[in-house]
Amino acid sequence: MVDWDVYLVTQASLSAGRTTDEIVADAIDGGVGVVQLREKDRTARERYELGRELRDLTREADVAFVVNDRVDIAQALDADGVHLGDDDLPVPVARDLLGEDALIGRSVSTVEDAREAAAAGADYLGVGAVFATGSKDDIDDDEYAIGTERVAAIAEAVDIPFVAIGGITADNAVEVVRAGADGVAVITAITQADDPTAATDALHSAVEQGR
Amino acid sequence: MVDWDVYLVTQASLSAGRTTDEIVADAIDGGVGVVQLREKDRTARERYELGRELRDLTREADVAFVVNDRVDIAQALDADGVHLGDDDLPVPVARDLLGEDALIGRSVSTVEDAREAAAAGADYLGVGAVFATGSKDDIDDDEYAIGTERVAAIAEAVDIPFVAIGGITADNAVEVVRAGADGVAVITAITQADDPTAATDALHSAVEQGR
Ligand code: NI
Numbered sequence: 498m499v500d501w502d503v504y505l506v507t508q509a510s511l512s513a514g515r516t517t518d519e520i521v522a523d524a525i526d527g528g529v530g531v532v533q534l535r536e537k538d539r540t541a542r543e544r545y546e547l548g549r550e551l552r553d554l555t556r557e558a559d560v561a562f563v564v565n566d567r568v569d570i571a572q573a574l575d576a577d578g579v580h581l582g583d584d585d586l587p588v589p590v591a592r593d594l595l596g597e598d599a600l601i602g603r604s605v606s607t608v609e610d611a612r613e614a615a616a617a618g619a620d621y622l623g624v625g626a627v628f629a630t631g632s633k634d635d636i637d638d639d640e641y642a643i644g645t646e647r648v649a650a651i652a653e654a655v656d657i658p659f660v661a662i663g664g665i666t667a668d669n670a671v672e673v674v675r676a677g678a679d680g681v682a683v684i685t686a687i688t689q690a691d692d693p694t695a696a697t698d699a700l701h702s703a704v705e706q707g708r
Numbered sequence: 709m710v711d712w713d714v715y716l717v718t719q720a721s722l723s724a725g726r727t728t729d730e731i732v733a734d735a736i737d738g739g740v741g742v743v744q745l746r747e748k749d750r751t752a753r754e755r756y757e758l759g760r761e762l763r764d765l766t767r768e769a770d771v772a773f774v775v776n777d778r779v780d781i782a783q784a785l786d787a788d789g790v791h792l793g794d795d796d797l798p799v800p801v802a803r804d805l806l807g808e809d810a811l812i813g814r815s816v817s818t819v820e821d822a823r824e825a826a827a828a829g830a831d832y833l834g835v836g837a838v839f840a841t842g843s844k845d846d847i848d849d850d851e852y853a854i855g856t857e858r859v860a861a862i863a864e865a866v867d868i869p870f871v872a873i874g875g876i877t878a879d880n881a882v883e884v885v886r887a888g889a890d891g892v893a894v895i896t897a898i899t900q901a902d903d904p905t906a907a908t909d910a911l912h913s914a915v916e917q918g919r
Contacts, residue, residue: 540795541777566752568780573801584751590784 499561499600500530501621501680502704503697504660505687506565507535507551512688518550520688525558527697529687530680531660533580535565548574563602568594578602580623588617604662606643608654615655623682624651626663627673630685645676652677667699674707710772710811711741712832712891713915714908715871716898717776718746718762723899729761731899736769738908740898741891742871744791746776759785772811779805789813791834799828815873817854819865826866834893835862837874838884841896856887863888878910885918 505524507517521532532555534548548564552574555562563578564571568591571579578600579591586594591601603614604623611622629642648661661678670681681700690696716735720728732743743766745759759775763785766773774789775782779802782790789811790802797805802812814825815834822833840853859872872889881892892911901907 541797542795545797545801567778569778569783569797569802569805572780572805573797584753586752586756586780586784590756591780594780594783 499621499658501658501660503527503529503687503700504531504533504623504662504680504682505529505697506533506662506682506684508684508688509536509547510538511685515688515693517547518554520693521551521554523693524687524697525554525560527687527694528701529560529697531561531563531682533563533565533682534570534574534576535684537565541567541570545570545573548576552576561600563600571595571599578620580604581619588614588619592618605651606647608647608650611651611655611659615657619657621657621679622651622655622659623662624648624659624678625661625682627661628664628669630664645672648673648676648678665700667696667703670700670703671707674704680704710832710869712869712871714738714740714898714911715742715744715834715873715891715893716740716908717744717873717893717895719895719899720747720758721749722896726899726904728758729765731904732762732765734904735898735908736765736771738898738905739912740771740908742772742774742893744774744776744893745781745785745787746895748776752778752781756781756784759787763787774811774813782806782810789831791815792830799825799830803829816862817858819858819861822862822866822870826868830868832868832890833862833866833870834873835859835870835889836872836893838872839875839880841875856883859884859887859889876911878907878914881911881914882918885915891915 509517512520536544561577563580564576565580566585568579580602582604600620602621603619605611658679660680660682661673662682665681665683687693687696718728723731747755772788774791775787776791777796779790791813793815811831813832814830816822869890871891871893872884873893876892876894877897898904898907
């Protein structure tokens with residue numbers, strides 16, 4: 498079973514001078530449940546090289562490891578799965594390539610897209626952006642905030658687990674989980690924290706509290 | 709056996725208002741041997757959708773079909789292989805994912821890189837940019853022209869087939885093949901031609917003449 502409570506999306510360029518390896522190791526110490534290799538500004542080759550370290554770290558810690566966008570990099574790294582957006586390969590195509598056991602996630606921001614992704618066979622959703630974010634790098638395709646009412650509507654509409662993303666902090670995580678999210682996905686709330694371990698732990702406590 | 713004589717790299721945005729399907733159908737009529745799905749400015753999803761048409765067209769015509777950069781799109785399309793650059797997954801990783809029968813190409817511009825790619829298991833090379841190109845979209849990573857002497861040096865250094873790319877026309881294809889290239893790869897010499905069928909045929913004749 499995947500622990501959805503705290504889901505870290507990596508981005509070295511937003512990590513206050515620290516490497517993604519360091520951030521992930523700290524987040525593991527803080528109780529992170531899922532790590533997504535993102536690193537949008539890196540080449541496929543660089544993501545593959547970086548991912549080999551992350552695969553080792555996450556495997557040792559029994560933390561789920563997924564790759565953003567690229568099914569082939571996920572396969573090459575023996576990742577647990579892939580996280581897909583509107584511009585990526587369709588979920589059923591990724592399923593054919595990765596198999597039944599793979600964890601396939603899909604970014605959505607509407608109830609309709611959430612239903613479609615679940616029907617297409619996604620294992621989980623990334624729902625957002627819930628709140629406006631300072632760094633627009635924190636979210637993928639959507640520039641606007643969907644709010645916790647939309648989170649509640651999506652929780653009502655689909656049965657698969659989902660993490661909320663976009664402007665999530667230890668302060669607002671409680672209300673996001675109360676609205677129905679199974680966990681919270683963050684970049685900068687962990688990557689730019691003075692103490693990423695403590696930040697992960699604080700998010701984890703907030704999620705538990707909201708449940 | 710792959711027919712390397714004329715290798716078409718697709719780019720709808722350089723196709724004078726025609727679709728890539730139309731260009732590829734015309735190039736097949738003109739005797740193209742290999743089609744590479746490139747379309748750098750399209751999303752993975754769009755390339756996948758477009759590639760389904762190209763896969764059908766090329767399969768019917770018994771023309772080799774490879775996908776630029778993305779091993780997963782190649783797999784999803786049941787393409788014959790993939791063409792990789794410096795920023796993409798390493799050749800041995802692609803080989804693991806695609807298997808022994810896949811056609812794996814590698815872009816190189818130096819003798820040293822050509823040797824390395826052959827040693828890493830590439831089936832063929834794209835060598836260039838041979839000539840300066842008007843549209844820099846015609847070449848991948850290199851802004852400078854390596855010239856036919858470099859083509860000859862690479863022909864001397866490696867045993868795997870290679871196509872020359874970058875500023876190739878029916879006028880200069882003869883000297884490129886005389887220098888040792890097994891064929892010529894082009895975008896605009898076909899995609900922007902008034903008559904892509906005639907342009908492909910003219911390139912083919914020039915390659916035969918250079919041999
Ligand atoms: Ni021929």
